[in-house]
Amino acid sequence: xxxxxxxxxxxxxxxxxxxxxxxxxxxxxxxxxxxxxxxxxxxxxxxxxxxxxxxxxxxxxxxxxxxxxxxxxxxxxxxxxxxxxxxxxxxxxxxxxxxxxxxxxxxxxxxxxxxxxxxxxxxxxxxxxxxxxxxxxxxxxxxxxxxxxxxxxxxxxxxxxxxxxxxxxxxxxxxxxxxxxxxxxxxxxxxxxxxxxxxxxxxxxxxxxxxxxxxxxxxxxxxxxxxxxxxxxxxxxxxxxxxxxxxxxxxxxxxxxxxxxxxxxxxxxxxxxxxxxxxxxxxxxxxxxxxxxxxxxxxxxxxxxxxxxxxxxxxx
Amino acid sequence: xxxxxxxxxxxxxxxxxxxxxxxxxxxxxxxxxxxxxxxxxxxxxxxxxxxxxxxxxxxxxxxxxxxxxxxxxxxxxxxxxxxxxxxxxxxxxxxxxxxxxxxxxxxxxxxxxxxxxxxxxxxxxxxxxxxxxxxxxxxxxxxxxxxxxxxxxxxxxxxxxxxxxxxxxxxxxxxxxxxxxxxxxxxxxxxxxxxxxxxxxxxxxxxxxxxxxxxxxxxxxxxxxxxxxxxxxxxxxxxxxxxxxxxxxxxxxxxxxxxxxxxxxxxxxxxxxxxxxxxxxxxxxxxxxxxxxxxxxxxxxxxxxxxxxxxxxxxxxxxxxxxxxxxxxxxxxxxxxxxxxxxxxxxxxxxxxxxxxxxxxxxxxxxxxxxxxxxxxxxxxxxxxxxxxxxxxxxxxxxxxxxxxxxxxxxxxxxxxxxxxxxxxxxxxxxxxxxxxxxxxxxxxxxxxxxxxxxxxxxxxxxxxxxxxxxxxxxxxxxxxxxxxxxxxxxxxxxxxxxxxxxxxxxxxxxxxxxxxxxxxxxxxxxxxxxxxxxxxxxxxxxxxxxxxxx
Numbered sequence: 001x002x003x004x005x006x007x008x009x010x011x012x013x014x015x016x017x018x019x020x021x022x023x024x025x026x027x028x029x030x031x032x033x034x035x036x037x038x039x040x041x042x043x044x045x046x047x048x049x050x051x052x053x054x055x056x057x058x059x060x061x062x063x064x065x066x067x068x069x070x071x072x073x074x075x076x077x078x079x080x081x082x083x084x085x086x087x088x089x090x091x092x093x094x095x096x097x098x099x100x101x102x103x104x105x106x107x108x109x110x111x112x113x114x115x116x117x118x119x120x121x122x123x124x125x126x127x128x129x130x131x132x133x134x135x136x137x138x139x140x141x142x143x144x145x146x147x148x149x150x151x152x153x154x155x156x157x158x159x160x161x162x163x164x165x166x167x168x169x170x171x172x173x174x175x176x177x178x179x180x181x182x183x184x185x186x187x188x189x190x191x192x193x194x195x196x197x198x199x200x201x202x203x204x205x206x207x208x209x210x211x212x213x214x215x216x217x218x219x220x221x222x223x224x225x226x227x228x229x230x231x232x233x234x235x236x237x238x239x240x241x242x243x244x245x246x247x248x249x250x251x252x253x254x255x256x257x258x259x260x261x262x263x264x265x266x267x268x269x270x271x272x273x274x275x276x277x278x279x280x281x282x283x284x285x286x287x288x289x290x291x292x293x294x295x296x297x298x299x300x301x302x303x304x305x306x307x308x309x310x311x312x313x314x315x316x
Numbered sequence: 317x318x319x320x321x322x323x324x325x326x327x328x329x330x331x332x333x334x335x336x337x338x339x340x341x342x343x344x345x346x347x348x349x350x351x352x353x354x355x356x357x358x359x360x361x362x363x364x365x366x367x368x369x370x371x372x373x374x375x376x377x378x379x380x381x382x383x384x385x386x387x388x389x390x391x392x393x394x395x396x397x398x399x400x401x402x403x404x405x406x407x408x409x410x411x412x413x414x415x416x417x418x419x420x421x422x423x424x425x426x427x428x429x430x431x432x433x434x435x436x437x438x439x440x441x442x443x444x445x446x447x448x449x450x451x452x453x454x455x456x457x458x459x460x461x462x463x464x465x466x467x468x469x470x471x472x473x474x475x476x477x478x479x480x481x482x483x484x485x486x487x488x489x490x491x492x493x494x495x496x497x498x499x500x501x502x503x504x505x506x507x508x509x510x511x512x513x514x515x516x517x518x519x520x521x522x523x524x525x526x527x528x529x530x531x532x533x534x535x536x537x538x539x540x541x542x543x544x545x546x547x548x549x550x551x552x553x554x555x556x557x558x559x560x561x562x563x564x565x566x567x568x569x570x571x572x573x574x575x576x577x578x579x580x581x582x583x584x585x586x587x588x589x590x591x592x593x594x595x596x597x598x599x600x601x602x603x604x605x606x607x608x609x610x611x612x613x614x615x616x617x618x619x620x621x622x623x624x625x626x627x628x629x630x631x632x633x634x635x636x637x638x639x640x641x642x643x644x645x646x647x648x649x650x651x652x653x654x655x656x657x658x659x660x661x662x663x664x665x666x667x668x669x670x671x672x673x674x675x676x677x678x679x680x681x682x683x684x685x686x687x688x689x690x691x692x693x694x695x696x697x698x699x700x701x702x703x704x705x706x707x708x709x710x711x712x713x714x715x716x717x718x719x720x721x722x723x724x725x726x727x728x729x730x731x732x733x734x735x736x737x738x739x740x741x742x743x744x745x746x747x748x749x750x751x752x753x754x755x756x757x758x759x760x761x762x763x764x765x766x767x768x769x770x771x772x773x774x775x776x777x778x779x780x781x782x783x784x785x786x787x788x789x790x791x792x793x794x795x796x797x798x799x800x801x802x803x804x805x806x807x808x809x810x811x812x813x814x815x816x817x818x819x820x821x822x823x824x825x826x827x828x829x830x831x832x833x834x835x836x837x838x839x840x841x842x843x844x845x846x847x848x849x850x851x852x853x854x855x856x857x858x859x860x861x862x863x864x865x866x867x
Binding site: 042043045061063064084086107109128130132150151153173174176196197199219220222224242243245247265266268270286288289291293313315 | 389396397398400401402426427483484485486487491584586588589590591592594595598599602603736
């Protein structure tokens, strides 16, 4: 077999280096020493093998392995920092997951999870969590306890409501709630102050709270494919907003405050019922892309929009 | 990627003074009718029997051999870590255009993803490939890479890996979402390209963010085609501002002139701001046609572009006229194709899920399937929807998906991954280098005609399409060993323990075509737990491991 197998244990290499260090009177290649220090964490792919090395298991990848449950035995791997359990058939997560207090990143995408045990929300080191493509029906209040969580993927679930405790998620930068069953968002979402990227595409939203636009770091807001009929006047407060996706809604008019979004670069208003855009569009100095297809806009209005936005790509 | 090869192909034709008729180049009329093109070509074979997935990889062993190159969780990087799962696209980049020495990059469709690079050469004395080094590309300066699906090779010898996900997050706060991009890698240094010279690598931001499936780069060094699996479900073209630098340029999405039109238009997709680039799939969805999960797009030998739509199972082609396209047609569509193999004829459902496309030097189109029976199909160049010419090159191991076929520049060698085969597969198959291969995780192999791979050009020859299974496995008292013979042949069926000692001979002599069942009972006094059942037919052997359960 021509595959090169160099399965030398790190500990052995370290011993060899130590010997070399002694033999060479301390003169040793610093590059090699650094290389050993940065030896990557081994990823375990089999739970049984991992359980035999509990103290060394930091990364576990059980992607696509026919698991029906995230079992208590996996939760004995208490050093775990990273778990990829995507593409299984996991319906239940054992309450013992609360023992995995070092977890920083988890991926449970493409499973059958209906709810999360309360102990899950005690995982204080968690920074990234992916529960997309599951069967969750609510954004549980417990998420509010995850004060270090930066990225939360919840798209493609059956979520009907977002708990007001989202206000306590002070580290949350990216939240994807697209492809759920939401009809409204809580006012408290406006207190989740670190949010930069919020996606609530493909839901049943009829309105959004004005507080949403107080999020001073919000750069991307995706609200396309909903049932929005109007937008709050506070819209203009989202000064950092660069991307605003509002395509495929029921919008007829837009608040004049839209033109206060001076950092807006991309605005999708396609497939609504808009016949006129606000006046003073030229204030949208950074707008480069405007999608307006599928709206009843008259030729005169089109002409005005084009003249006001000479540097913008416009799709009518 | 095949424009690269197409150039060589065209050059070869011109040099040889060959007639530029596709059929004439590909094969003689007689052979074409027999389904067997020129005998020293990789596309020259008689189909394997359509069996669906078995516990191993089956190719036409009468004419072809394979050799294992890399196996996930076994192949080891210099730092001691193991190759991850999800082997996908392979890209062979020869040193100075060589077909015997170079680099093979392997994508890993995993989370996080990754790209491995093998330094390898052909040992001409032994007639097999030698892997000299295994490296991995460092994506950490760009946070990470995820679900590296297919990709492409540039005419200047770099490799592009395609991230097939638009998972949101900008963890390094550079204003670009972390994943969902094309990424160009120099296989020699193993480094990601840095276009703006700031010392930090860049992804190909201007090509846009989407669920990238693959990329095909033109010999003009400026034009690329790419398709999105999901999101906008679009077919895209990108024309770089400068030759050989794909970091800036104009992006277009294909819009069919009507639902059934044979013509279409390239609509420009804005791609100047970070907002545009992060949201290409949103803008492309608004501007272009939804093709239902387009996957690979490739340059055809006839100058047309070919692409597959996984959702429908169709292979489409069109002529690109610059601003517009014409002659859009579904060239291969779902139906039952009659497969003639050594020993019979059988219909096989084309199904859906055609994923990766690659043309060989004779103009045969190799189509790899993620769906149906996960077959590797070959469509002859003279195929028409009315007069189909479809062959079956490979049936794959259970649980796996064939991915990422590319050929060496001389088209003698094909590199292919078998992604994530089932860990329950136990059949041991000898490869061309004489190694025992079990397809029980993701693997990457090379295959060729026997004269180009295997000892003295005499690679595995036996009719390994004989099938060997055992049930129950693990067993308590006895296991039933089933042998399925494709033809009448002399065979020996023996059981060995793991010390290499023969413990039973289950059959010796002529076995007729068809299924035979033998009972193996090691007896209550036997101490062995694991046994190897070996079937020898016509000088080659296949084997499977069986395990005695402890009471």
